[in-house]
Amino acid sequence: MAPKRPRLILKRVSIVTFFTGLNLCASFLNQAVLAYFFGASRSMDAFLISGALPFALLNLAIGDLSYTLVPLLMGYERKGEERQVSDSAFTALSLLALAVAVVGALGHRPILRLTTAGSMPPQTFELAASIAPMVWVVVGLTVLGSFLTGLHHFRRSFSYPAMTLALPYLGMIAGGLLGASRFGILSVVTGWAVATLLRVIALYCFLVPPRVRFHAFPFHPAVARLFKSTYMLGISLLPFTVLPVIDTFWASRLPIGSISYLGYSSRVIIALASMVVQGLCVVLFTDLSADIANHDIDSFHRKLVAAIHGILLFIVPMAMLALVLRSTLVSILLQRGHFLPSATLGVIRVLPFYLLGMIFMAPMTIVIRGFYALGDYATPAKVGLLSLLAYTVASGLLVRHYSYIGIGMAYAMFWCLTLAVECYSLGNKVGHLLGADFFAFLGKVTLSSLAEGCAVNLLIDPLNATLGQYLGPGCAAGVGLSIFIVLAHFVFRVPQFRTLASFVIQR
Numbered sequence: 001m002a003p004k005r006p007r008l009i010l011k012r013v014s015i016v017t018f019f020t021g022l023n024l025c026a027s028f029l030n031q032a033v034l035a036y037f038f039g040a041s042r043s044m045d046a047f048l049i050s051g052a053l054p055f056a057l058l059n060l061a062i063g064d065l066s067y068t069l070v071p072l073l074m075g076y077e078r079k080g081e082e083r084q085v086s087d088s089a090f091t092a093l094s095l096l097a098l099a100v101a102v103v104g105a106l107g108h109r110p111i112l113r114l115t116t117a118g119s120m121p122p123q124t125f126e127l128a129a130s131i132a133p134m135v136w137v138v139v140g141l142t143v144l145g146s147f148l149t150g151l152h153h154f155r156r157s158f159s160y161p162a163m164t165l166a167l168p169y170l171g172m173i174a175g176g177l178l179g180a181s182r183f184g185i186l187s188v189v190t191g192w193a194v195a196t197l198l199r200v201i202a203l204y205c206f207l208v209p210p211r212v213r214f215h216a217f218p219f220h221p222a223v224a225r226l227f228k229s230t231y232m233l234g235i236s237l238l239p240f241t242v243l244p245v246i247d248t249f250w251a252s253r254l255p256i257g258s259i260s261y262l263g264y265s266s267r268v269i270i271a272l273a274s275m276v277v278q279g280l281c282v283v284l285f286t287d288l289s290a291d292i293a294n295h296d297i298d299s300f301h302r303k304l305v306a307a308i309h310g311i312l313l314f315i316v317p318m319a320m321l322a323l324v325l326r327s328t329l330v331s332i333l334l335q336r337g338h339f340l341p342s343a344t345l346g347v348i349r350v351l352p353f354y355l356l357g358m359i360f361m362a363p364m365t366i367v368i369r370g371f372y373a374l375g376d377y378a379t380p381a382k383v384g385l386l387s388l389l390a391y392t393v394a395s396g397l398l399v400r401h402y403s404y405i406g407i408g409m410a411y412a413m414f415w416c417l418t419l420a421v422e423c424y425s426l427g428n429k430v431g432h433l434l435g436a437d438f439f440a441f442l443g444k445v446t447l448s449s450l451a452e453g454c455a456v457n458l459l460i461d462p463l464n465a466t467l468g469q470y471l472g473p474g475c476a477a478g479v480g481l482s483i484f485i486v487l488a489h490f491v492f493r494v495p496q497f498r499t500l501a502s503f504v505i506q507r
Contacts, residue, residue: 018162019159019162019163019165019166021275022165022166023162023165023166023169023274024271024272024274024275025166026166026169026170026173027166027169027267027271028271028333029169029173030169030170030172030173031264031267031268031333031334032333032334032336033172033173033176033177034047034172034176034188035264035333035334035335035336035337035338035339035343036336036337036338036339037176037180037181037337037338038180038185038338039260039337039338039339039340039343040256040257040260040261040264040339040340040342040343040346040347041256041257041260041338042121042123042124042127042256043127043184043185044185044259044260044263045124045128045256045257045258045259045260046124046125046127046128046131046185047128047131047185047188047189048244048248048259048260048263049112049115049116049120049124049125049128049248049252049259050108050112050128050129050131050132050135051132051135052115052116052244052245052248053111053114053115053245054104054132054135054136054138054139055241055244056238056241056242056244056245065093065143065146065147065149065150065230068150068226068229068230068233068372069089069147069150069151069154069226070150070153070154070285070286070289071289071372071373071375072085072222072225072226072229073085073086073151073154074154074289074290074293076222081222083210084215084220085220085222085223086151086212087212087213087214087215088215088217088218088219088220088222088223089147089218089220089222089223089226090147090212090213090214090215091214091215091218092218092219092223092226092227093143093144093147094144094214095218096143097140097141097143097144098140099140100136100139100140100143101136101137101139101140101141102140103136104132104133104135104136104139104140105132105133105134105136105137108129108132108133108136109129109132111132112125112128112129112132115245115248115249116128116248116249116252120252120253121256124256127185130186131185131186131189134186134189134190134192134193135189137193138168138189138192138193138196141193141196141197141199141200142196144200145196145199145200145203148161148200148203148204148207148212149161149203151207151212152203152207152208153285153286154286155207155208156286157207157208160202160203160206161203162278164199164202164203167195167196167198167199167202168192168195168196168199169195170195171191171192171193171194171195171196171198172188172189172191172192172195173191174191174195175187175188175189175190175191175192175194176188176191178191179191229377232377232378232381233372233377233381235377235381235384235385236368236371236377236379236380236381236383236384237368237384238384238385238388239364239384239387239388239391239414239415239418240361240364240365242388243266243391243411243414244262244263244266246388246391246392246395247259247262247266247395247407250395250396250399250407251399251404251407254399254403254404257343257346258346258403258404259404260343260346261343261346261347261349261350261404262350262404262407262408264330264334264347265347265350265351265354265408266354268322268351268354269351269354269355269357269358269361272315272318272319272322272358273315273358273361273362273365276311276314276315276318276362277311277315277362277365277366280307280310280311280366281365281366281369284303284307284366284369285369285372285373287303288300288303288304288369288370288373289373291303291373292373292374292375297430297431300370300373300430301430301431304366304367304370304426304430304433305433305437305438307366308363308366308367308433308438309438309441311362311363311365311366312359312362312363312441312442312445313445313488313494315358315359315362315363316359316442316445316446316449317445317448317449317452317480317481317484319355319356319358319359319449320449320450320452320453320456320480321452321453321456321477321480321481322351322355323351323352323355323453324453324456324457324460324480325456325460325473325476325477326348326351326352326355327344327348328460328464328469328473329473330344330347330348330351331344331469332469332470332473334347346404349405350404350405350407350408351408352408353405353408353409353411353412354408354411354412356412357408357411357412357414357415357416358415359415360412360415360416360418360419361415361419363419364415364418364419364422367419367422367423367426367433368380368422370426370430371422371426374429374430376429379425379426380422380425383418383421383422383425384418387414387417387418387421390414390417391410391411391414394409394410394413394414395407395410398410420434441494444488444492444494445488445494447487447492448483448484448487448488448491448492449484451483451484451487452480452481452483452484453480455476455479455480455483456476456477456479456480459475459476459479459480460472460473460476463475463476
């Protein structure tokens with residue numbers, strides 16, 4: 001029966017990845033709608049400013065609760081108390097979500113003053129203040145949705161949470177299309193809030209029985225453990241969530257549009273990285289937790305190394321393609337309506353640094369979950385805080401000399417440093433992750449990707465001239481990917497291709 005386990009994992013990963021791909025399409029479509037109606041304008045800057053801190057909390061909620069709730073419920077399941085713990089935690093998290101929404105909505109102005117520079121234009125600040133209360137409502141709803149997602153994952157239900165991922169983006173798109181001309185950016189935020197509420201309802205309705213319910217006594221000891229673990233884990237996740245807050249502070253003193261350039265670039269690389277890592281992280285975390293519970297460190301180490309290699313195998317050539325084709329991609333996806341050629345130029349100037357950072361950020365998503373499976377939240381929290389301090393200083397220094405591009409430089413350096421330190425720290429606990437095998441693998445993938453990039457760069461202009469600006473880049477990308485696969489598989493003998501091919505054939 002052992003050989004079936006990897007196939008089961010791959011099947012679950014492929015399902016989640018498929019729906020993550022749909023979510024990616026919705027995300028790109030949402031960016032296109034925002035670009036069409038608002039471009040790199042005061043409205044877009046205000047939207048990003050109003051959501052700087054709420055977005056950080058929102059991302060913590062999305063990535064946080066599942067990774068503390070699953071190990072917690074596994075422990076209480078053995079005691080027969082899983083139902084009581086689920087109900088108590090559901091009640092406590094509902095109260096917390098309500099508190100976050102109310103406090104954020106009432107105190108949005110002081111919060112905005114803390115997260116922006118005093119030299120920011122007053123009109124931008126006032127517009128941000130007008131939409132901030134609704135953004136905080138979204139954060140509260142997302143906290144509740146994250147708990148329900150974690151409960152789905154604990155019960156080995158991965159499809160329903162993945163199927164509903166795109167709902168918030170679809171709500172933003174609908175709000176923009178229906179009300180942008182009349183209500184401005186507020187219509188986008190309203191659509192976002194309504195769709196997030198619908199996602200919470202859907203997650204509850206499709207929950208594998210028994211459904212959670214409100215409990216009269218939400219003070220079970222497990223709830224205190226959940227909040228304590230979530231607090232430490234939240235600190236460890238700050239590198240994934242709080243960077244936009246720091247960016248907004250430094251960039252709010254720059255010319256109008258600078259925050260938008262950073263925001264569009266950040267969303268592009270997060271969408272691309274999510275396409276690669278989301279399914280793997282969601283499914284593999286449960287298996288890593290089970291390995292630790294069974295004291296099987298060898299299996300834990302083997303799965304972790306394989307996951308890191310698998311992520312790099314996809315993310316490096318993807319980053320190379322996006323780098324070479326960035327001007328074409330940004331023009332095709334975003335340049336219309338109020339998104340002018342000058343905005344395209346602003347994005348493509350900083351995007352290379354974000355793509356470089358993405359290569360290091362993507363494997364970090366699985367490395368940090370290795371710590372969570374071990375129950376070690378303190379180490380990544382300490383590393384994350386030190387890295388953030390370095391990022392804040394580097395951004396402040398570089399932005400003075402290179403404007404918003406300096407923030408992109410700091411972003412790439414930040415993720416490179418953080419990945420190296422986190423891998424070294426985790427390797428000391430479970431076995432080395434950055435040994436000779438890792439660097440040999442990375443070298444093979446990098447060389448194959450460089451050949452891919454050179455081929456695309458040589459072909460893009462002739463193919464654009466003969467096939468047009470839409471079909472030309474697609475054909476060039478296809479040729480480049482083919483060269484990458486041939487080199488990586490047949491020349492460098494990267495073994496992951498055989499595993500994937502075997503899985504596809506068996507399906």
